Amino acid sequence: MDIERLRYMANQIARNLAPQGEAAAVDATFQHLRDFWDPRMKAGILGGEREGLDPIAKAAVERLASPA
Amino acid sequence: MGYERQADFGTPEVTSDIAVTLTVDGREVTVAAGTSVMRAAGQCGGDIPSLCATDSVKAFGSCRMCLVEIEGRRGTPASCTTPVEPGMVVHTQTPKLAKLRRSVMELYISDHPLDCLTCSANNDCELQDTAAQVGLRDVRYGYDGANHLGAEIDTSNPYFDFDASKCIACSRCVRACDEVQGTLALTIDGRGFASKVSAGQTGDNFLSSECVSCGACVAACPTATLQEKAVKEIGKPERAVVTTCAYCGVGCTFRAEMKGEQLVRMVPWKDGKANRGHSCVKGRFAWGYANHQDRITKPMIRDSIDEPWREVSWDEALGYTAGKLNSIKAQYGARALGGITSSRCTNEEVWLVQKLIRSGFGSNNVDTCARVCHSPTGYGLSKTFGTSAGTQDFDSVMDADVVMVIGANPTDGHPVFASRLKRRLRQGAKLIVIDPRRIDMVRSPHIEAQHHLALQPGTNVAVLTAMAHVIVTEGLAAEQFIRERCDWDEYQDWAGFVAQDRHSPEALEPVTRVPAETLRAAARLFATGGNGAIYYGLGVTEHSQGSSTVMSIANLAMVTGNIGRRGVGVNPLRGQNNVQGSCDMGSFPHELPGYRHISGKEVRDSFEADWGVALDPEPGLRIPNMLDAAIDGSFRAIYIQGEDILQSDPNTHHVAAGLKAMDLVIVHDLFLNETANYAHVFLPGSTFLEKDGTFTNAERRIQLVRKVMEPANGLQDWEVTQELAKAMGLGWNYQHPSEIMDEVARLTPTFAGVSHARLDAEGSLQWPVNEKAPDGSPIMHVDGFVRGKGKFMVTDYVPTDEKTGPRYPLLLTTGRVLSQYNVGAQTRRTGNNVWHQEDLLEMHPLDAENRGLKDGDWTRLASRTGETTLRLTVTDRVAPGVVYTTFHHPATQANVVTTEYSDWATNCPEYKVTAVQVLPSNGPSEWQESYASWSEKSRRIKRVAAE
Structure with a gap:
């Protein structure tokens, strides 16, 4: 999957959840990726560079990498 | 049922907490206060003759046929305008009334063509019935006086004629247009003997007037004055079957009135709880596509989209398809396969498609057109x-x-x-x-x-x-x-x-x-x-x-x-006839039916136990992600039932590239739609008239769809999916869609109390229908929210990334018109084209003037993703800086211009905001010309000679 597209999607999710406050937004963005993204999309974002991800999206992707 | 006119109590139903008891012709009847004497008589089996009264509109009191005698009162009041009173004693049949009615009837008939035997309304005419009812035997005035018998017939409307020579000036049509439809297109022009029903202004006919062809006037007409052309051509129907419309999410119910296997007309069902006896031009009249010459009724396959289609038997088509699916699954894994359910198909058909994808294909790559709407x-x-x-x-x-x-x-x-x-x-x-x-x-x-x-x-x-x-x-x-x-x-x-x-x-x-x-x-x-x-x-x-x-x-x-109460609420007006149902039936890639996440083990266990297979616990791909993954090479095959994603989804070039990249595209549809240009298998579909099942409308109302004619292709859509499942090795054996609904009820708590038998008995049910709400739920969240406490969500305005600028200074927004539906596959194959033959671009006069454009000019509409050409309508309906068009016609393909920007949470495309430029044009764009040529080539069919 095109990593640029996946990054754009993750950032867009994070940007819209940001008004909840940083901690809640990271949590909500992580849950969104976990609950709505197909495994190849998850693998794509996890396998790509974190550069280009905004801080909330980046933190959510980090959590997706090690959900525990 | 056989053919009988729908019950008509003459005046509308009244609701009141106060009950009134009266006596009509010796029979005691109790009705709500405010009810007319006419309606009360009808409710106790009486039959007062009338001409200007019908229960879809308010009482008018003009025809003087419904006169009654009331003990203790002078005169003979009209029963339609006289409200009931406690203890009232009414007589509807007396020698005095008979004489009065016969005299009035004589006047009507003295100016009416006596052509009953050749009239299209013969045996289905209220005037004829009333003449018989009052015992009319002679007209003392003769027929030589001034009359309207030479009045010209207005045939301008594609679906019905207006024959003024048969009009009795009862105003039912005018009142139906006013009160039922609310368009107020009709009026009684002139006075006294010169009175005549008129559509629009002087010089207008029905087509050029404001009339929206809803058919309310035709349904209200007591004679053959306003009548469907189809009745004139085919004759009076001989049976009627109640079914549910396959157009928008309102979910109107109709009586499909039939003569043998031929549909004569669709008449709105007065007992339908969604439409309450009303209709629009699409549901009422635009069903001609069902028998259109473009219908494909034989399965077809081809190895490459560059080849012509080859007609094959069902066995060969299904065997070929199943073989390819199994082979792709073996080579690339289950997640390389997916499908799209149809919001035009029944709940039962949607259920089977998502079940086939989850349990047969082995992935959760199932989505539906709700992805691009709600x-x-x-x-x-x-x-x-x-x-x-x-x-x-x-x-x-x-x-x-x-x-x-x-x-x-x-x-x-x-x-x-x-x-x-x-x-x-x-x-x-x-x-x-x-x-x-x-x-x-x-x-x-x-x-x-x-x-x-x-x-x-x-x-x-x-x-x-x-x-x-x-x-x-x-x-x-x-x-x-x-x-x-x-x-x-x-x-x-x-x-x-x-x-x-x-x-x-x-x-x-x-x-x-x-x-x-x-x-x-x-x-x-x-x-x-x-x-x-x-x-x-x-x-x-x-x-x-x-x-x-x-x-x-x-x-x-x-x-x-x-x-949580009547008169309030949040009401999404759903687009397609069964888009609510297709979502309910588990068409989203992250949810099992009933909106339960696929990761929930308990829910997944219940399906696995029932279906006897293990399900993928991970969410699948959404439609746009399927296309991305196809280009990426990880998504190889798709089964598309009743959806034309090439025309309806954004960025046509991207959709085409995704489809082209797949090894197997299966289109299951009525027509060779635009998506089929990129398909390898075409499975012919059946119309809503050819199948049994249910649709769920925007009110969560589940209603039966009843087969009124045999499928032209030999199989209902649920049977096609079942045969494909069997060919893939699944042991399905449903005998009737009611069995599929039983499975839905077994596995989906909100549908627990739903069955075809109950729907047949009760007309409709609104989910949830379960132990807590055994008779359904017209209003949700009455005593509390489904989630417990209502949750306020903080939402901030985040501007779209689609920006206007010097190159693309205008914002395009898209929508639809009354006469066409979605991609137009159905309505473009009906008489509705008379109202909308092409997509037009609306632009404010200031923007048009700045570009040297005028009404009717060809324009080039360009965005960052593509361009198309279409003609201009200059109007101040849109603000300066905003342009608007529809997406009903493949020749325009408005979605060549729309972008892949989408909703952050659901990937619903941002059709409503595209930065564009509009400039003069001399004709079709290069893309339009090349697509037209490609489309023609792709639709070639190698016919099989009839045996």
Whole structure:
């Protein structure tokens, strides 16, 4: 999957959840990726560079990498 | 059932807490206070003759046929205009009345053609019946006097004729247009003997008038004056079957009136709870596509999309398809396969397609057209209220005091609901319209919105947050409701957020372009005007903030206490006939039926136990992700039932590239649609007239679809899917769709009490239907939200990334017209084309003048993704800087221009905001010409000679 597209999607999710406050937004963005993204999309974002991800999206992707 | 006219009690039903008992012809009857004597007589089996009375419109009292005698009263009052009174003793059949009625009838017949035997309404004519009923044997006046027998017949409408020579000037048609449809296109022109029904202005005919061809006048006409052309051609129907319309999400029920296997006409069913006996031009008349010559009725296959189609037997087609699917699965894995369910198909058919994908293909790569329309509704209402559907039934609007219509165009998209809404507005309810375009609801006969917020496209969240700001900061919040029904802490967080100065109407005016005072007035009206109901459409959802807007709407309903009773609520006007049902049936890649996440082990266990297979616990791909993955090479095969993604989905070039990249594209449809140009297998589909099953409308109302004729291809769609499943090795053996619904009920708690037998007995049921609500749920969240406490979601305005600039200075927004439906596959193959033969581009006069463009000019519409050409309509319906078009015609393919920007939560495309430039053009674009040529080549069929 095109990593640029996946990054754009993750950032867009994070940007819209940001008004909840940083901690809640990271949590909500992580849950969104976990609950709505197909495994190849998850693998794509996890396998790509974190550069280009905004801080909330980046933190959510980090959590997706090690959900525990 | 055989053919019988629908029951008609002469005057509308009245509701009252007070009961009145009277005696009619010696029979005691108890009715609601305010009921007419005519209706009371009808309810106890009486049959008072009448001509100007019909129960879809108010009593008129003009024909003088329904006279009665009432003990203790002088004279012979008209029973239609006389209300019942306690103890009243009424006589409907006396020698005096018989004489009076016969005399009146003589006058009618003296100016009526005596051609009953050759008249198309013979044996189905109220005038004929009434003449027989009153015992008319002679006309003393003769037939030589002045008359209207030479009146010209108006045949301009594609579906019905107006023969003024047969008109008795009863005004039923005029009143139906006024009261039922609310268009007020008809009038009685002239006075006395010169009185005649007239459509529009002098010189107009029905086609050129304001008439919207809803058919209400035709249904109301007691003679052959207004009659369907099909009845004239085919003759009187001989049987009728009640079924459900396959157009929009209103879910009108109709009597399909048949002669043998031939459909004569569709007549709105008076007992239908969604439409209450009304219809629109699509459902009433635009069913000719079912027998159109373009129908494909034989399966076809080809190895490459460059080859012509080859007609094959069902066995060969299904064997070929199953073999390819199994082979791709073996080579690339289950997640390389997926499919799209159809919101035009039945619940049972959708259920089977998603079951085939989950249990046969082995992936959760299932999606549906809701992805591109109301997926944000599912997300937003689920987060705030706990359920993915609207809260009310359509009847609820009759108790609304303030109606807010946001991003919807009900007169065109949901016309039968629009008529109900207009009726309520004529009764005095207030209207707020939030829409960039001046839709008809803003101002039309006897209707005028109190406030039209003509916002800049893409700023819905800003407008709704500003409204919330006004309500909170001016102390208009419904605090008691919020404390009782919502999470108070969450409310306080949300209220603090919206109360910030940056969310005030004044601060946001430069963004929304809505004058702050107008917005404040609208917010005050909604918060203080009584029952507030919100109706919204794709102008809300098809944005990069579609889900945020839905949540903003839910917030607004909660903060004003407008949830959980009649007259209020949040009401998504769903697009396709069964889009609610297709979502309910598990068409989303992350959810099993009933909106339960695929990762939930307990839910998954129940399906695995029932279906006998292991299910993938991970979410699947959405449609746009499927296309991305196809280009990427990890998604190889798709089964598309009843959906034309090439024409309906955004960025046509990208859709084409995705389809072209797949090894196997299976299209299951009525016609060789645009998507089929990229398909390898075509499985012919069946129309709604050819199948049994159920549709679920926007009110969550489940209604039966009944087969009225045999499928032209030999199989109903559920049977095709079952045969494909069998060919893949699955042991399915459903004998009837009712068995599929039994499985739905077994596995889906909200459908637990639903069965075909119950639907047949009760007409319809609104889910949830279960132990807690055994008779269904017309209104949701009555005693509490489904999720427990209502959740206020903080939503902030985030501008779309689709920006205007010097190269693309205008904003394009798209929509639809009354006469066409979605991609037009059905309506373009009917007489509806007379109203809309091509997609047109609406542009404000200032923008047109700046570009040297005038009405009717060819224009080149270009965006960052593509360009097309279409002709211009110059109109101030749109604001300067905004242009508008429809997407009904493949020759235009408006979606060549739309982008892949989409809703952040659901990937619902942002159809409503595309930065474009519009310039003069000499003709079709290069792409249009090359696509037309490609399309023609791709549709070649190698016919098999008949055996």
